[in-house]
Each structure stands twice: as C-alpha cells, then as structure tokens.
Amino acid sequence: MRTLLLSALSATLTCPVMCQQGPVPVEQEPRHHLVFKNDAVMVMHVTVQPGDSTLYHTHSHDRIAIGLSDSTIAQQEWDKPEETPTRSTPGRVSARQEDKPYTHRVHNVGTTPFVVLDVEILTRPANPTSNAAGPIAAENPSARIYKHVLAAGASSAMHTHERPYLIVAATAMQLKITAADGKSSGHEIKAGEFHWVDGRVTHSLTNEGPAEGQIIEVELK
Numbered sequence: 001m002r003t004l005l006l007s008a009l010s011a012t013l014t015c016p017v018m019c020q021q022g023p024v025p026v027e028q029e030p031r032h033h034l035v036f037k038n039d040a041v042m043v044m045h046v047t048v049q050p051g052d053s054t055l056y057h058t059h060s061h062d063r064i065a066i067g068l069s070d071s072t073i074a075q076q077e078w079d080k081p082e083e084t085p086t087r088s089t090p091g092r093v094s095a096r097q098e099d100k101p102y103t104h105r106v107h108n109v110g111t112t113p114f115v116v117l118d119v120e121i122l123t124r125p126a127n128p129t130s131n132a133a134g135p136i137a138a139e140n141p142s143a144r145i146y147k148h149v150l151a152a153g154a155s156s157a158m159h160t161h162e163r164p165y166l167i168v169a170a171t172a173m174q175l176k177i178t179a180a181d182g183k184s185s186g187h188e189i190k191a192g193e194f195h196w197v198d199g200r201v202t203h204s205l206t207n208e209g210p211a212e213g214q215i216i217e218v219e220l221k
C-alpha cells in the first residue's frame with residue numbers, strides 16, 4: 001500500500017515533465033493569459049520569449065490573431081514538421097476557421113519577444129448580418145476584421161457597427177473617437193489594449209499622436 005501511494009505520488013510529481021508533450025486546451029497553455037471572457041468572445045494575451053516555444057495546444061473556436069510585435073516565429077502542427085519561419089508584425093491579422101480542433105505550437109526563432117492577442121469567438125452568430133462596417137481586412141464565418149492604419153492626424157471614415165465588436169490597439173496611440181453627433185472622447189492607449197462594445201455604434205477614429213498608429217476591430221457577423 002505504502003509503495004503504491006509512493007509510486008502514485010512520484011508519477012504526479014514527474015508528470016509536468018513526462019506528460020507535457022500531449023496537447024493542452026489553449027486556456028491551459030501557460031504563455032496564453034486570459035484577459036477577457038464573456039458569452040461571445042475569449043481574449044488571450046500571448047507572449048513567447050526568444051528561443052521559447054508554447055506547449056502543443058488545441059484551439060476549438062473560430063479565432064483571430066492580432067500581432068503586437070515584430071518577431072519571427074515557426075509554427076508546428078501536431079504530428080507534423082516545424083514550418084518555415086514567418087515574420088509577425090504589429091497589426092498583422094489572421095482569421096482562422098476552426099471547424100475541427102486545431103493543435104499546434106509556436107516557436108519563437110527570432111531575437112525579440114513574440115506578442116500576439118488571440119481572440120476566440122465562443123458563440124457563433126445564428127443569423128449573420130451581411131452589412132459590413134467598411135473594407136474587410138480578414139474574416140472567418142464568425143467575425144469580420146477591419147483595420148485602420150492611421151497616419152499622424154488622420155481619421156477613418158465615419159462607419160457603423162451593427163454588431164458587437166472588440167476594438168484593439170495594435171500599436172500605442174492617442175486615439176480620438178468621434179460619434180455621429182460630433183461628440184468625441186480621447187484615449188491614450190497602449191499596444192494590446194482593447195475594449196468590448198456591445199451595441200450598435202457609429203463613429204470615426206482619429207490618430208491624434210505624432211506617429212502612425214493601427215486600430216483593429218473584430219466584429220461579430
């Protein structure tokens with residue numbers, strides 16, 4: 001009995017080392033930090049240091065990745081060789097449809113930390129709207145992504161979101177948001193900051209800072 005207990009204990013202790021090669025759900029991957037969750041979306045802030053790699057982890061929802069750093073990474077799907085390295089830059093957006101669970105890991109093969117915001121759509125809209133708020137930078141069956149690259153002093157067109165959306169700063173910026181009635185508000189934002197808006201909104205975005213800035217909007221379909 002004592003021997004059994006001891007071997008069970010020793011199995012538990014060695015498990016983090018011995019069992020780590022199996023995939024974990026993305027929420028349990030230690031470099032993915034859950035920063036927001038509601039019925040519709042789950043947002044994870046991910047940092048992978050140079051030379052480091054995430055564990056193999058599984059994504060089960062349509063998702064959008066928004067790059068926040070200039071880095072070089074190599075992806076590796078479960079049971080496949082590591083892919084050719086690719087560069088990720090601030091504001092680089094990818095929208096994936098995960099109609100079946102997708103397991104991979106991400107290896108930082110460069111010299112700078114890899115930072116990305118992973119937005120997973122938990123509730124797939126039953127009746128998608130066909131009205132987009134503007135030019136679509138990327139999309140999947142659950143969301144449309146709009147990208148506003150604003151030079152110093154520049155404004156986006158006035159546009160309307162008919163669906164809830166997540167507004168994300170891909171770079172630091174002094175952002176002014178102007179509503180349809182002309183009222184405006186100023187926001188000093190850092191790269192990676194975001195805000196969930198649940199309602200119909202008409203607005204334009206202005207970069208009041210001295211350098212180019214990028215805003216990404218992830219809108220439910």
Ligand SMILES: [Zn+2]
Nearest residue numbers: 159161203217
């Ligand atoms: Zn907008």
